[in-house]
Amino acid sequence: MVMTTHEEKMRTVRFRVGATPHIVVNSEICRNDCSVHACVYVCPANLFVPLDDGGILFNYEQCFECGTCYVACNQEGAIRWSYPDGGYGVTFRES
Amino acid sequence: MTTHPANQQFDVIVVGAGPAGSAAALLAARAGLKVLLLERGEYPGAKNASGAVFYGSAILNELIPNWWEQAPVERHICRRDIAFMSPTTAVALDFRSAGVGFATAPYNGFTVLRPKFDRWLAAQAEAAGAFVLTSAVVDDVLREKGHIVGVRVRREQGEIYGKVVIACDGVNSFLAKKAGLQREFHPHELSLGVKEVIGLDPAIIQDRFHLTDNDGIAFEYLGAITEDVHGGAFLYTNRDSLSLGVIGQVSSLVERRKRPYELLERFKAHPAVAPLVRGGKLREYSAHLIPESGWAMKPKLYTDGMLVAGDAAGFCLAAGLYLEGMNYAMQSGLAAAETAIFACQKNNFSARVLAAYQKNLKQRHVSTDFRAYRHAPSFVNGPRLQNLYPEMVARGMEQIFRVDGTPKRKILPLTYRMVRQSTIKPGQLLRDVYQVARAYLW
Amino acid sequence: MRIAVCLKYVPDPSTIEVDPLTGLIDAGRVLYMMNPADESALELALRLRPSNGTVTVFSVGPVEADRLLQDALAAGADAALRVWDDSLGSLKPIVTTMLLAAALRVKELPDLVLCGGHSVDRGSGTVPALLAEHLDWPVATDVTQFELRSGRMRVQRRLARGARAESEVTLPAILGLESGLVHLRQASLPNLMRVKHTPIPLYGLEELGLSPQDLHFPAMTLHEVMPPRPRTRVMFTPDIHGSVQERVAQIMSAGVAGKTGKILESGTPEQQADAIIAFLRQRGFLEQPT
Numbered sequence: 001m002v003m004t005t006h007e008e009k010m011r012t013v014r015f016r017v018g019a020t021p022h023i024v025v026n027s028e029i030c031r032n033d034c035s036v037h038a039c040v041y042v043c044p045a046n047l048f049v050p051l052d053d054g055g056i057l058f059n060y061e062q063c064f065e066c067g068t069c070y071v072a073c074n075q076e077g078a079i080r081w082s083y084p085d086g087g088y089g090v091t092f093r094e095s
Numbered sequence: 096m097t098t099h100p101a102n103q104q105f106d107v108i109v110v111g112a113g114p115a116g117s118a119a120a121l122l123a124a125r126a127g128l129k130v131l132l133l134e135r136g137e138y139p140g141a142k143n144a145s146g147a148v149f150y151g152s153a154i155l156n157e158l159i160p161n162w163w164e165q166a167p168v169e170r171h172i173c174r175r176d177i178a179f180m181s182p183t184t185a186v187a188l189d190f191r192s193a194g195v196g197f198a199t200a201p202y203n204g205f206t207v208l209r210p211k212f213d214r215w216l217a218a219q220a221e222a223a224g225a226f227v228l229t230s231a232v233v234d235d236v237l238r239e240k241g242h243i244v245g246v247r248v249r250r251e252q253g254e255i256y257g258k259v260v261i262a263c264d265g266v267n268s269f270l271a272k273k274a275g276l277q278r279e280f281h282p283h284e285l286s287l288g289v290k291e292v293i294g295l296d297p298a299i300i301q302d303r304f305h306l307t308d309n310d311g312i313a314f315e316y317l318g319a320i321t322e323d324v325h326g327g328a329f330l331y332t333n334r335d336s337l338s339l340g341v342i343g344q345v346s347s348l349v350e351r352r353k354r355p356y357e358l359l360e361r362f363k364a365h366p367a368v369a370p371l372v373r374g375g376k377l378r379e380y381s382a383h384l385i386p387e388s389g390w391a392m393k394p395k396l397y398t399d400g401m402l403v404a405g406d407a408a409g410f411c412l413a414a415g416l417y418l419e420g421m422n423y424a425m426q427s428g429l430a431a432a433e434t435a436i437f438a439c440q441k442n443n444f445s446a447r448v449l450a451a452y453q454k455n456l457k458q459r460h461v462s463t464d465f466r467a468y469r470h471a472p473s474f475v476n477g478p479r480l481q482n483l484y485p486e487m488v489a490r491g492m493e494q495i496f497r498v499d500g501t502p503k504r505k506i507l508p509l510t511y512r513m514v515r516q517s518t519i520k521p522g523q524l525l526r527d528v529y530q531v532a533r534a535y536l537w
Numbered sequence: 538m539r540i541a542v543c544l545k546y547v548p549d550p551s552t553i554e555v556d557p558l559t560g561l562i563d564a565g566r567v568l569y570m571m572n573p574a575d576e577s578a579l580e581l582a583l584r585l586r587p588s589n590g591t592v593t594v595f596s597v598g599p600v601e602a603d604r605l606l607q608d609a610l611a612a613g614a615d616a617a618l619r620v621w622d623d624s625l626g627s628l629k630p631i632v633t634t635m636l637l638a639a640a641l642r643v644k645e646l647p648d649l650v651l652c653g654g655h656s657v658d659r660g661s662g663t664v665p666a667l668l669a670e671h672l673d674w675p676v677a678t679d680v681t682q683f684e685l686r687s688g689r690m691r692v693q694r695r696l697a698r699g700a701r702a703e704s705e706v707t708l709p710a711i712l713g714l715e716s717g718l719v720h721l722r723q724a725s726l727p728n729l730m731r732v733k734h735t736p737i738p739l740y741g742l743e744e745l746g747l748s749p750q751d752l753h754f755p756a757m758t759l760h761e762v763m764p765p766r767p768r769t770r771v772m773f774t775p776d777i778h779g780s781v782q783e784r785v786a787q788i789m790s791a792g793v794a795g796k797t798g799k800i801l802e803s804g805t806p807e808q809q810a811d812a813i814i815a816f817l818r819q820r821g822f823l824e825q826p827t
Contacts, residue, residue, distance in 0.1 A: 002293060002363060002372045006356050009291070009380035014552050014568060016137065019720050038282075038349040044289045044356060044382035064382045065142060067267040068287045071280050071384070072349050082269075085249060085723060087137050087230030092210045093552070093566055094292045094336070095144035095381035103727070137568075228730060251725035378566070 006046055010062055017061045018088035022081075023069070027055035029078040038072040039079070064090050105131040105226075107435045108246055108257030110233045110270055112139035112217040114149075114421045115405025115428035116263035120220035120227075121158060122432035128439055130225040131257065132217065133248065135232035140213030142265075144290060144381040146329055146338060148172055148313050149212070150204040151422030154429070159219060161200070166215050169206040169333035170311025173198040178367065180318040181489035185367040198310065206311050206331045206338065207421075208292070235273050236260060236401065242444070243274060243400030258444050259435040260401040263428060266384045268394070268407035276403055277394035282346035284388040286326060286413070289355040290340030293375035297335045303371065304332055314371075315418060318485025320362050324353050328362045329418070330371060336378060337371070339363070342385060342413075355382070385420070387413040390469035396456070397449040402431040410461060414471030414534070423461055430455035471534040484527075487513055538590040540582045541647040543637055543668075544609060545572040546602040547658045571605050574653025574716035581719060582651050583613050585685065591615040593647065597628065597636050607732040611724035618643070622741040624749060630663045632752050637664075638671035639745035646672075646709065649690070654679055654713035665713030675706045678713040 001008070030037065031054040039048040039056065045064050049057040063084075070081040083089065107123045109116045112134035120132040136142045152171075155162045163171075178187040197203045221227045237245040237254055245256035262270040266285070271277035295303075304312050316328040326343035341358045348355060363372055386392055386409040393409045396402065404410070405424035412419045434452040438444050456462040491513055495506065504512075514524060552568045555561070571579075582592045593616045594609040596602045606617035620636045628636075641647065650672075655662040662678070669676035677683075681701070682693040690710055694702045706712075724732075742748065775784040801809040817823040 001377060002369075002375050003360060004291075004377050004380075008377065009356060012377055012379045013381065014549065016549075016570070036349070041352045041354055042287065042345060042348045044287060046354070046356070066287065066382050066384050068285075068345055068382075068384060070267075071285050072282050072345050082234070083135055083232050086135050086232040089136075089142070091137050091141045091568065092144055092379065092381050093568065094208045094210060094379045095147075095290060095338075095383075226730070226733070228733065231726070231729065248726045250723055250729065253726045255726065 010045065013062070013064075014091045014093060015062055016088050016091060018084045020085075021058075021060035022065075022084040022089070023058060023060050023063060024080040025056050025058040026078050026080070027051070027057070029075050030054070030056040034075045034078065036074060038074065039069040042068050042072045044068065062090075103255050105129045105255070105257040106439055107131070107259050107261060107432070108133065108255065109225075109261045109263060110246060111135075111263040111265055111405070111407070112220075112227065112229075113143055113213055113263060113265060113405060113424060114151075114216060115407075115410075115424035115431075116261070117213065117216040117220045117428070118155075118158070118425040119261050119263060119404060119428035119432040119435075120225040121216075121223050122429050123435055124220060124224040126432075126436045126439075127224075128436065130220075131255065132220055132225045132227045133231045133233055133246070134217065134227065134229045136229060138210070138214050138229055139217035139227070140210035143209040143213050144383040145209060145288070145385075145420060146290070146331055146340070146418065147207050147209050147212075147421065148204045148331055148418075149207050149421045150419050151425050152201045152203065152205060154422060154425050156201045158429075163200075163202065163205060167208070167211040169208065170306070170309050171198070171202040172204040172206065172311050172313050172331075174310070174312040176312065176314045178314065178316045178318075179485035179488040180316055180320045180365065180367065181486045181493070182319045183366060184489045184493050185316075185365075186489050186492045204313070206313070206333050208333065208338075233264065233270060236270060241399060243398065246270070258400070259438055259449070261428070261431045261435065262401060262403045262407050263405045263424070263431075264407050266386045266406040266411075268403065270401075271394045271403045271407050274398055274401055276396070276398055276401075277407075280392060282349060283344060284386070284392045286342045286344050286385045286387045287348065287355055287382065288340050288342045288385050289359050289380070289382045290338060291359065291380050292333070292378045293337045293339065293372055294335060294378045295337055295372075295375045299374065300332055300335070300337070306332065309334070316362075316368075318489060320365060320368075321358055322351070322353065322361070324348055324351050324358065328368075330368065337375060339368075339372065344387070345384075356380075385413060386411045387472055389413065389472045390465045391472065393465070397434075397446055397452045399446045399449075400444050402434060402449060402452050404428045404431040410465065412464065412468060414468045417468070417471075423464070426459040426461045427456060430459045430461065468534065470530065483517065483519060487517060538585075538587055538649070539645070539647040540586060540590060540592045541641055541650045542575070542579045542582045542592060542594050542609070542614070543650065543652045543664065544575045544579065544594050544596045544602075544605055545653070545656050545658075546570075546596065546598050546605040547572045547656050550657050569601065569605075571608060571721070572653050572656045572658075574655055574657075574714055576653075576721045577716060577718040578651040578653050578712075578714045579609055579612065579614065580721045581683075581714065583722065584719075585649075593618065593644075595620070595637060595640050597621065597633050597640075603737045606737045607735060608724070610732040610735060611728045612721055613724070613728070617737050618740060619737050620740050620745065624742070625752075629754070630659070630661050630667055631754060634664055634667035634671055635747070635752060636745065637668055639747055640740055641672070643740060643745070648708050650674075650709075650711040652711065652713050654715055657716075662713070665711050669711045672709075672711070674709055674711055676711040676713065677704060677706050679715060680712045681715050681718065683712060 045062050047059045073079045106128040107130045109120045109132045120130050124130045174191045176189045178185045231248045233246045234249045235247045236243045247253050264270050311332045314330040320328045324343040325347040328341045330339040341362050404427040410423040410427045433455045438448050546569050548567045549570045554563045586592050592614045594614045597620045620640045652665045665676050677692045679695045680692045681695050684691045690706050775787040
């Protein structure tokens with residue numbers, strides 16, 4: 001199977017999920033100050049979900065820790081970004 | 096300098112066990128220094144993804160003779176293919192060499208799988224005497240009187256001291272930022288790579304790509320493959336799998352509202368690519384940022400008590416013909432280690448002494464290469480080279496080869512007509528020719 | 538108080554990929570981890586440990602399991618012991634527990650043994666009970682909470698369909714803990730560095746005073762693998778004697794009534810075991826004696 005859905009892609013990746021989120025999105029800022037919501041498009045793991053009220057919901061569990069959302073976000077303070085605790089998060093096996 | 100308990104005091108602390116960090120730790124440990132190599136992943140390589148072709152065989156050969164005989168390498172690259180794409184056609188520049196250094200030892204480049212290769216390289220540093228500690232994420236540097244004297248690991252009693260800190264913590268380099276050496280990045284300076292490793296029987300790979308034994312091929316693609324997003328794509332042969340992916344400039348992904356993994360699917364469906372991947376099975380999907388702007392995003396490379404190397408220093412050459420990072424990571428890591436060894440001899444870790452790093456980088460051809468190609472990244476990532484020219488070349492070839500009963504045109508009038516029909520102005524074309532020449536010829 | 542915790546190094550289920558054609562697991566892609574229920578057990582042991590107490594961790598497994606035991610030491614366990622012998626291969630729980638019991642006897646027996654109730658790989662959930670059999674100790678399985686009160690352990694157990702039971706056991710005892718109760722604490726940096734090169738004592742059969750014969754159990758032979766064959770179902774029909782209301786209610790619930798098990802309250806343990814075996818024979822789960 002060469003052509004794959006995003007879900008099928010994500011199933012091939014191993015994540016060791018930490019107890020606390022390493023990335024926190026301030027949905028207030030997304031709702032009030034941002035009309036671009038770049039994070040929704042650029043995230044390779046598709047973790048940013050636009051909400052009806054204009055806010056953003058973020059799921060940290062399947063994060064690649066690539067930093068793209070942080071670089072793409074044009075709103076100061078909307079994304080608080082750090083790496084997961086040592087040993088947690090994504091673990092590539094073959095990439 | 097304050098003294099700390101012996102078990103918490105190192106000569107060199109290297110942050111990040113990628114090619115830069117492990118090379119630095121290896122060299123410093125061999126020089127007899129007390130080296131700590133910190134890695135935030137479960138094992139070295141767990142967080143690392145790139146193409147990946149490693150073009151630094153000769154560099155590593157200096158450290159570990161005939162390293163490829165013991166390292167987890169996939170195939171050595173003796174054929175490279177750069178293709179200009181339109182939505183339905185491809186024009187390729189095909190380079191093959193059975194010559195010395197390409198198909199024979201020490202070889203020019205190898206495809207590798209980073210979690211395996213990086214893990215092996217870190218083990219070499221460990222064998223040389225470095226203390227390799229995994230599951231250790233570094234949050235900040237420690238300072239005393241303005242000098243950097245260590246790092247803080249995100250664990251209880253996480254302060255650890257070293258005379259020199261070498262930050263090899265990758266493209267996002269929080270450490271260089273914490274040390275005030277790097278600014279925040281702009282979305283146009285970085286590209287996002289998304290990648291798949293697709294399993295395929297070795298016999299099929301050999302047949303399909305006309306390879307013998309452990310020969311390998313590297314395909315790189317420009318043009319319509321990433322639609323109107325600035326970027327490119329690649330496909331490399333491994334032993335029993337293919338590594339393929341799409342690279343897109345972050346600002347351009349944002350502007351075009353394109354999802355990277357959808358571009359990846361379109362790439363695989365392109366008529367020039369689909370037959371190459373047919374019958375394969377997805378083994379792993381991954382994503383990583385690439386510091387594509389090279390010289391333009393280089394941080395200040397040293398300060399009192401600290402050096403920056405690898406992707407953290409932006410040492411990644413993404414300039415059309417060249418897509419190289421691991422070799423520069425290693426070279427800069429080695430240059431940083433040489434600097435740390437020098438500083439230990441002098442017993443002086445101030446910026447004034449660590450400034451020797453610049454000279455060492457030049458000797459290892461890192462800064463000279465990046466300076467020489469400093470104009471290439473911005474040009475390569477420009478809209479015309481990204482989308483217009485590759486497609487023009489591809490369409491032009493289509494017209495040259497098409498036989499449909501209309502009179503054949505010679506190439507020059509054909510080119511003239513294509514330029515006239517496109518949005519490009521002749522003056523711009525000339526300027527671009529000059530830019531290509533400036534970027535690559537002199 | 539001396540607490541022992543049994544740990545198992547297991548493959549992370551999310552990394553197990555089975556080739557649909559051959560049914561074989563792609564060994565090159567499997568990553569190992571501490572069994573989650575065991576991780577909870579270790580954390581709870583560390584929390585329970587009084588200032589003069591000790592936590593010792595045990596594991597039966599090849600040399601790779603040293604990593605697991607080092608992680609446990611880094612998190613705060615006082616001592617670790619690994620059991621392995623090159624003659625051992627894939628182990629049945631009965632053999633694992635014999636080895637564990639022997640290992641627990643190497644030093645003075647502990648006051649409390651905590652086990653993860655189920656492993657994510659084999660998952661038979663039999664280790665706590667089998668260990669109790671070998672040590673002749675009381676055991677409480679499916680434990681979700683426990684509390685030490687003047688030498689007696691008060692436990693809450695999970696029963697079927699959301700029910701909970703509370704009971705008490707006297708120490709020494711074995712508790713089989715549910716998975717996911719708590720996360721294991723992050724080790725401090727000095728601890729993590731200290732254990733990196735800590736050798737883990739290894740006990741083979743000889744050191745445990747066991748011979749290969751002791752571990753020999755009648756081999757189970759696999760004759761054939763068949764898909765489960767459901768028992769014939771009786772189609773539900775409402776009771777015609779009931780009122781309209783009752784019949785409608787019966788139809789709406791599709792005849793589902795809570796399954797009632799039979800609780801064996803009387804008799805000696807041997808008699809109760811015989812009753813269970815008779816039941817399994819009657820339902821065809823066990824072969825009739827020949």
